[in-house]
Amino acid sequence: MAKQAKSKPKRKLKTYQTSLGFYDQAIAAPSMKAALEAWGASSNLFHQGVARETDDPDIVAATMAKPGVVLRRPVGSDGRFTESAELPTDLVENEARPGRKAKNPAKKPAKKPAKTAKKASREEDDAAARKAAAAFEKEERRREAERRKEEAARARARARRDKAVAAAEAALDKARREHDAKAEAIEAERAALDARAEAEQERWDKQRLKLEQAVRRAHQ
Numbered sequence: 001m002a003k004q005a006k007s008k009p010k011r012k013l014k015t016y017q018t019s020l021g022f023y024d025q026a027i028a029a030p031s032m033k034a035a036l037e038a039w040g041a042s043s044n045l046f047h048q049g050v051a052r053e054t055d056d057p058d059i060v061a062a063t064m065a066k067p068g069v070v071l072r073r074p075v076g077s078d079g080r081f082t083e084s085a086e087l088p089t090d091l092v093e094n095e096a097r098p099g100r101k102a103k104n105p106a107k108k109p110a111k112k113p114a115k116t117a118k119k120a121s122r123e124e125d126d127a128a129a130r131k132a133a134a135a136f137e138k139e140e141r142r143r144e145a146e147r148r149k150e151e152a153a154r155a156r157a158r159a160r161r162d163k164a165v166a167a168a169e170a171a172l173d174k175a176r177r178e179h180d181a182k183a184e185a186i187e188a189e190r191a192a193l194d195a196r197a198e199a200e201q202e203r204w205d206k207q208r209l210k211l212e213q214a215v216r217r218a219h220q
Helices: 032-039 057-065 089-096 122-219
Strands: 013-020 022-027 051-053 070-074
Touching: 013 032, 013 057, 022 032, 022 057, 032 051, 057 122
Parallel strands: none
Antiparallel strands: 013 022, 013 051, 022 070
């Protein structure tokens, strides 16, 4: 019996956080590389010290609820991470007052995250992480199944097209052979008719000469 292929072990998701532009960003991903790709970072933010793994229960809960989705909040704030965050309040106020010098959000000290009264237990964290990892892998399997389905449909379409082309070419070849055979037969008939016409012309020329000579002798 063939050995059954071992199932690929699930990769546990982790929560990563960084600050880019006007927003703090967080994501649940299986690796730092995956997080950097999701953020669209052109350099390694972790090596630069501007990105890190976080175990803040509120941030972990938000990202694990939507694994693989980049969540944001205004930079330097301690609000909730969401898919669509508003611009920082300081930026909006400065834009509303043209004569006022804009504050530099990068220099504003980040507020420490508020401590939650109820922290999830280690078992609950592990269960949430496993659930998020399963959701992440389920979505990957769905995309892979959809890709295979599309490839199979394209293969069937190619097979139908190749079959139709082969049938059309076969019909064309058959019709060409029939035409060539008929054309050869017509040419043969034409050659036979030409030979008969030439023979008839020779016979007539000889007969006409004899009859003309007879007519001339009759007039003498």
